[in-house]
Amino acid sequence: MIQLLPHQQSVLEQTKKFHRVAYYLDMGLGKTFLGSEKMDQLETPYALLVCQKSKVEDWVAHFREHYDYNVIIFNNQPISEITEHSVLIINYDLVWRRPELLKLSHFTLILDESSCIKNETRRRSKFILKLHPDNVILLSGTPTGGKYEELWSQCKLLGWTISKRLFWKQFIVTKILDVGGCPITVVIGYKNVDRLKAKLRQYGAVFMKTEDVLTLPETIDQIVNVPIAKEYRQFKNERIIEINSKTLIGDTPLTRLLYLRQLAGMYNENKIERLTELFQATGDRLIVFYNFDLEYGIIKRLCEKTDKRVSMVNGKLKDLSAYEQCSDSVTLVQYQAGAMGLNLQLANKVIYFSLPLSSELFEQSKKRIHRIGQTKTCFNYYLLTNGSIEYKILEALKQRKDFTDRLFEEICHD
Template identity: 55%
Template sequence: MGLGKTFVGSEKLWELNTPFNLVICQKSKIQDWIDHFNEYYSDDYQVIRYSKQPIQTIPEDSILVVNYETAWRRPELLKLRNFTLMLDESSKIKNERSNQSKFILKLKPDNVILLSGTPTGGKYEELWSQLHLLGWNIKKKVFLNQYTIQEWDEIMGHFKIVGYQHTDRLIKKLHQHGAVFMKSNEVFDLPKQNEIYIKCKTTTDYKTFARDHYAIKNDKEIVGDTAATAKLYLRQFAGVWNKHKLDQVEDLISSTNDRLIIFYNFKAEYEELLKICQKLNKPVSTMNGSLKDMDNYENKSNSVSLIQYQAGAMGLNLQKANKIIYFTLTDKSELFEQSKKRIHRIGQDKPCFYYYLLTDGSVEWRMLEVLKMRKDYTDKLFEKENNL
């Protein structure tokens, strides 16, 4: 991540020189790709934003740019021939059963370019659909048998993956099918990354719910009757329902006039963070499922950007800032790793600081430990650790 995949991918696409080209990316990255091709390849290609209306005739020497959610709803793309396909953040097709993955796997490109900072999210089984697209015609069952270690799960009634094997052979096969692996520190002298852990006092409500999986909050009964709901509510008691954490994030925001990026999970968190920023007269930018407005980030040096993990952990270039505050943690390793690279990438010339707000004695500490092992903090893992 942060190695300039846009430049590498576009140069490779230009070098392959097919009459037609199709770039599939996240919705938030469409304009970035269009601007990039128009700036550096305007003499070579006509760049077309392919979204609402089908195109009757596609001109040669063109690049179609479309987002994943729209692409699979355009069946006419299945007729496209003599083209190079480029997927930005190709881990988006790791679930081969999703509509967008099944559609992309049916395309008939001459060449395939896959770009990803986290192609597996720590799970090698998630490579299969990407490798299939690159031309490795190995059956999914054979792939799993060769490269994963599985055990029978008596409770769920199926095999589960508990580890990996023959990784050297897998890496060799990846290289044979065009995979190039690069790490930031092997390619660029990026600034140092610094992690700061800020303990937030716990609350009586958190302790009560952790013990009983039951509490009253704002005159409402909170019941954690399953692993999923118990984990969800513990995260909220440690996060947005913890006044000590809200005080800590207010202190952090008020302590600097530098640009700040704050990652959060839930709508209620956004609402509380927005109130704090408004109280402190901070210009706010927002990236979430319903609002995308990064103007203040671009134009105000003292802005605070409130970024929901699902909407902005992947794809954004935020290297104008060098400080990220994690108000709460995601439970997804891929989003966690991607979020850190929003500021630690080409163009960053300052040391990067990551502030983790962690409620004392809460589930957040274990979540961070698991995420640093590049694993998801799953409901099953939570259930095991809490003996639910």
């Protein structure tokens, strides 16, 4: 039987009368345990849990360890052959390709990282909104720090039938940017937040931040300055460069941003040297966040060169054996695959080889080590190339803004 912490017991008590709930808890407060316990209390014959691909096996292990449900990684099994007392687990990229799930009835729907349906026009979101569950459990940490514009599709699942137009009018502050004669709407803030949260609480939502219930160890951010390479300056001025037998052409704002990031990162030998120095400076576990597949190859070869055992979490691989078994291992985590949901609190040091453009992924990545169970001071090392775009990206992320929101304001007019 699961032993819940006091704040988790309190959340379940608050939502005892609701059969549609949203647990908007900061990363590390135990949404997995809350979601499964609420599901267990609802006692429906079936449950359908939708999560990110990298989290499927974690959820399977969780249910098999703590409950006696028939746990099924759903693919093409006939709905009619699935017995009661079953939990079907499927990832967001696959769920909309399984129309037979529309036949499922008398079930509880659980969405892990429910922000994945923020865009109601995507096929995954359209499909999920067509399901007919008896109960709904939404799990996400994103709304605790803003991002309220992502909640509208979740409001529908909770039963609040407010229109998107009215939702944005009442709670979201926007402005229009003129980009080459094309108007683009960007979010610049929020309004009536207390009223929004109060209304959502009426529909079974709970908002909870870490500092409301726990005192976690201190977090220390440290910028590691990296000398700029001449190739970065050349590309910035000329928007074209030949490097490593490749021609990089920044003929649009987006490609220019992409190559500026890569020239500040994986194409900058100075950054590789700084990362080597960090590897050599400690015998502790290290978590390294990165963006691109090419970065993964470079960092993995560096680990081999410095005799570091490697674990990895990316879109193709998930292997945490070195992390679990070796106190001096390096775990390489690609943002899209591992910034959300991973428990990595055996480590207390994170190195940001490159930065994401998403503030959601950035905030979630910091919580992989700074969460329940962590007993040591946590360190975040940001490898930033001097005079590069990386400083502007970090500035935006610290303001909890996606850098893409500022892309046309700052990069196009640079």
